[in-house]
Amino acid sequence: MKPSIYGLRKEVLIDWLLEHGEKKFRANQIWEWLYQKRVTGFQQMSNLSKATIALLEEHFCINPLKQMIVQEASDGTVKYLFELPDKNMIETVLMRQEYGSSVCVTTQVGCNIGCTFCASGLLKKQRDLTAGEIVAQIMLVQHYFDQRVEEERVSHVVVMGIGEPFDNYANVMDFINVINDAKGLAIGARHITVSTSGLVPKIKQFAENGLQVNLAISLHAPNNEVRSSIMRINRSFPIEKLMEAVDYYLDNTNRRITFEYIMLSGINDRPEHAKQLAELLKNKKKLTYVNLIPYNPVSEHDQYSRSPKEDVLRFYDVLKKNGINCVIRKEHGTDIDAACGQLRSKQMKKSS
Ligand code: SAH
Ligand code: SF4
Secondary structure, eight states: OOOBGGGOOHHHHHHHHHHTTOOTTHHHHHHIIIIISOOSSGGGOTTSOHHHHHHHHHHOBSOOOEEEEEEEOTTSOEEEEEEOTTSOEEEEEEEEETTEEEEEOOOEESOSSOOTTOSGGGSOOOEEOOHHHHHHHHHHHHHHHHTSSSOOOEEEEEEOSSSOGGGGHHHHHHHHHHHHSTTTTOOOGGGEEEEESOOHHHHHHHHTSOOOOEEEEEOOOSSHHHHHHHOTHHHHSOHHHHHHHHHHHHHHHOOOEEEEEEEBTTTTOSHHHHHHHHHHHGGGGGGEEEEEEEOOOOGGGTTOOBOOHHHHHHHHHHHHHTTOEEEEOOOOOTTSOOSTTHHHHHHHHHHO
């Protein structure tokens, strides 16, 4: 299967064209067709010669994804199940927010981190997605908008779908480069958020890359005992090491970090957990904030249930009283398979 041309950074496309006897300026034309006019075939690139079109067709495809299922929720959330050329399935979610349209992308087929509450980790990692396959998810949502009468644009991107983005670092960075490029989709770096389960060396590397992209860390527990019991990765990178990387990131970038915290009833949602969390973050109150996330129940993980509202509010109050910036995340698409990995795992069960 040919790779998707969406995966090539502009400068990489320029080098490729020069190597193949083409002129540099063709890259601008091709990008304009891909990201401004948003064509679906090389044949539509009418200012390219037949020979150039043939060359592109010989080496690349544009869209590598086949749309299998689209679920629309009453709040405007849309969930897509896509099939990859090797028949693996991935999910992409569009969320309509007050501030714009946000797309959540998948970065790997399955995930090896194996958090015990997560539907994505039910499938071990089969492979990394290519940068082109990640960009294509955004493009297909944008194409979906383009077919409508009302103009809508993908304005925000969250790298929070299936997979651990920092376990596919180079491809995720290429993806960010393409969607952020002013001549690409021009999605502002501050409108892009990458979420990691806490791969410490990669957090440090990310701190050094100079991008203004937002970082979110899946913390989910205030101490090693609880965190190790729900997130295996904590055994390799315990909270002390994670906080060291966080400090390094904050010192290097002076940008805020979001801590994601799923509220699991009776596991991590007690007032003492909130106090421990406040203590953990007390030296970085200005540059951090906590996102309390309602748990999306996963049938394979029935040991976990969602914290009752009053427990969430009590937890929130303790954090606030201790001066920690904190929000309770709004839910999206509750009437469809909302948790990432759920639609995929249901579909796989059906087909087997
Ligand atoms: N692998 C990365 C990014 C993908 S997961 C990470 O773990 O950060 C994106 C977020 O969804 C993470 O914070 C993850 O912990 C959370 N999540 C996973 N399963 C969930 C569920 N069933 N309900 C709510 N959030 C969940
Ligand atoms: Fe992987 Fe993130 Fe799910 Fe953990 S929460 S299994 S890291 S996708």
